Amino acid sequence: MTKSEQLFERAVKVIPGGVNSPVRAFGSVGQSPRMIASADGTHMTDEDGNTYLDFVGSWGPMILGHNHPAVREAVIKACEQGLSYGAATKREVEMAELICGSVPNMEMVRMVNSGTEAVMSAIRAARGYTGRDKIVKFMGCYHGHSDALLVQAGSGVMTAGIPDSAGVPAGCTQDTLSAVYNDAASVQKLFDTFPDEIAAVIVEPVGANMGVVPPAQGFLEALRAMCTKYGAVLIFDEVITGFRLAFGGAQEYFGIDADLVTYGKIIGAGMPVGAYGGKRGIMERVAPLGPVYQAGTLSGNPVAMAAGIAQLGILKEHPEIYTDLNEKGGWFFGEIRKIAEQSSVPATVNACGSLGSLFFTGQPVCNYETAKTSDTARYADYFRHMIGHGIYLAPAQFEAMFLSAAHTREELNGVLELIRGYML
Numbered sequence: 511m512t513k514s515e516q517l518f519e520r521a522v523k524v525i526p527g528g529v530n531s532p533v534r535a536f537g538s539v540g541q542s543p544r545m546i547a548s549a550d551g552t553h554m555t556d557e558d559g560n561t562y563l564d565f566v567g568s569w570g571p572m573i574l575g576h577n578h579p580a581v582r583e584a585v586i587k588a589c590e591q592g593l594s595y596g597a598a599t600k601r602e603v604e605m606a607e608l609i610c611g612s613v614p615n616m617e618m619v620r621m622v623n624s625g626t627e628a629v630m631s632a633i634r635a636a637r638g639y640t641g642r643d644k645i646v647k648f649m650g651c652y653h654g655h656s657d658a659l660l661v662q663a664g665s666g667v668m669t670a671g672i673p674d675s676a677g678v679p680a681g682c683t684q685d686t687l688s689a690v691y692n693d694a695a696s697v698q699k700l701f702d703t704f705p706d707e708i709a710a711v712i713v714e715p716v717g718a719n720m721g722v723v724p725p726a727q728g729f730l731e732a733l734r735a736m737c738t739k740y741g742a743v744l745i746f747d748e749v750i751t752g753f754r755l756a757f758g759g760a761q762e763y764f765g766i767d768a769d770l771v772t773y774g775k776i777i778g779a780g781m782p783v784g785a786y787g788g789k790r791g792i793m794e795r796v797a798p799l800g801p802v803y804q805a806g807t808l809s810g811n812p813v814a815m816a817a818g819i820a821q822l823g824i825l826k827e828h829p830e831i832y833t834d835l836n837e838k839g840g841w842f843f844g845e846i847r848k849i850a851e852q853s854s855v856p857a858t859v860n861a862c863g864s865l866g867s868l869f870f871t872g873q874p875v876c877n878y879e880t881a882k883t884s885d886t887a888r889y890a891d892y893f894r895h896m897i898g899h900g901i902y903l904a905p906a907q908f909e910a911m912f913l914s915a916a917h918t919r920e921e922l923n924g925v926l927e928l929i930r931g932y933m934l
Contacts, residue, residue, distance in 0.1 A: 512558045514542065514543065514557050514558055517545045518543060533909065538906050538907070539905045544557075561900065562901065565904075568775065569909075570754060570910070571775040571779060574824060574831075578824075580821075583820075585781075585816055588816035592812065594808060594811055596808075599812050601812050601819060605815050608819065613759060615767045615771070615789065616788060617790040618787055618789075621783065622784045623783060624783070627784055627806070630654065630656040632788075633745070634802055636742075637709045637710070644687055645686055645708065646742075649691065649879075651713060653772075691877045691878060693729075697736060701739075701742075706740075711743075715730060716755070716760060718865060721867035721909070721910070722861060725764070746760055746771045757825055770788035772784065831915050834915065835915055838913060838917070838922070846929060847859040852934060855870065855888070855933055856885070857869065864912065865912060868911075868929075869881065870885040
């Protein structure tokens with residue numbers, strides 16, 4: 511028995527399912543998880559000393575690669591000054607200035623501790639601003655595990671076989687309306703039915719929790735127009751796309767202005783952190799300025815802020831990182847697409863910038879329903895093939911593959927050869 515297996519046996523006795531986030535359990539790929547001991551650059555090493563080329567990157571934030579020296583040094587320096595104060599700090603101000611000075615439409619921002627908390631708080635702010643209760647989300651888009659948003663949520667929920675979640679009272683979701691991603695008409699129908707009751711439309715500008723599903727041409731523009739027409743708040747959930755597609759995130763990449771934007775761990779270089787922000791008129795409704803209450807003892811944690819300032823500072827100073835990363839993603843996922851087209855195995859490749867997914871289905875994937883046509887048993891077999899050759903992919907079909915600036919063409923060519931070996 512390996513050390514990872516021994517640790518997992520211990521874990522299941524004291525942690526539900528042996529993991530602290532469901533997708534880590536490797537259940538949908540028929541294995542037990544590798545217990546990771548360390549990570550550096552593009553690689554992770556498990557407790558048994560096995561090294562893997564990593565395409566998870568802590569689910570996105572390791573855009574510069576693991577254990578970047580500038581980030582590491584910033585964290586060490588911050589730790590020497592204390593881990594948490596529960597008080598205002600200079601670094602909070604610097605982080606807020608960095609975000610507001612760089613992201614379109616970002617006039618004020620509030621730090622929180624996770625993407626889930628950021629989305630929950632943004633929804634509350636939108637409701638407080640509009641005086642309305644209903645929100646529109648899209649089937650297959652995951653916005654964290656707060657009660658009101660666990661409705662056809664995608665991601666690990668899809669492969670875990672839990673359509674929503676036990677323990678969520680019906681009253682918590684009665685004002686959550688579900689629309690079809692990439693189908694603006696489905697949103698229009700909801701506005702036709704509830705023209706004065708919808709507080710917000712929340713969307714992943716690039717779907718990344720039903721696998722990667724880019725927005726169809728005109729889809730995001732239609733959402734912007736409808737929200738403007740009906741007085742609803744447009745929220746971009748950029749926990750995945752923020753500071754990844756471009757420094758200004760999906761707003762910059764697609765040229766669409768949202769009213770509120772949410773961020774996750776990428777603004778802390780992988781540390782537990784999140785943020786929400788946007789137009790001043792909405793954010794001034796948040797306490798202590800306004801009546802929308804939200805608080806957190808660890809919000810703006812000095813160590814997390816130091817890590818985030820270091821990473822975002824590098825990304826801002828070197829815009830060529832995005833050019834190179836998106837070009838690399840276009841080439842790499844394009845090559846996988848060519849392999850899929852040559853294969854007798856039904857497969858479709860979706861990608862946007864440095865995000866991509868290989869679906870085992872013969873039809874295009876443009877929304878939740880088409881994503882669900884993917885053969886998850888085939889993905890599990892593919893996953894086992896790849897991890898057996900030292901490639902660490904998401905242990906679930908409906909997650910993204912993340913490239914980092916640290917991945918080299920040589921490494922990626924090696925991965926392409928392994929995919930060819932499996933598919934052809």
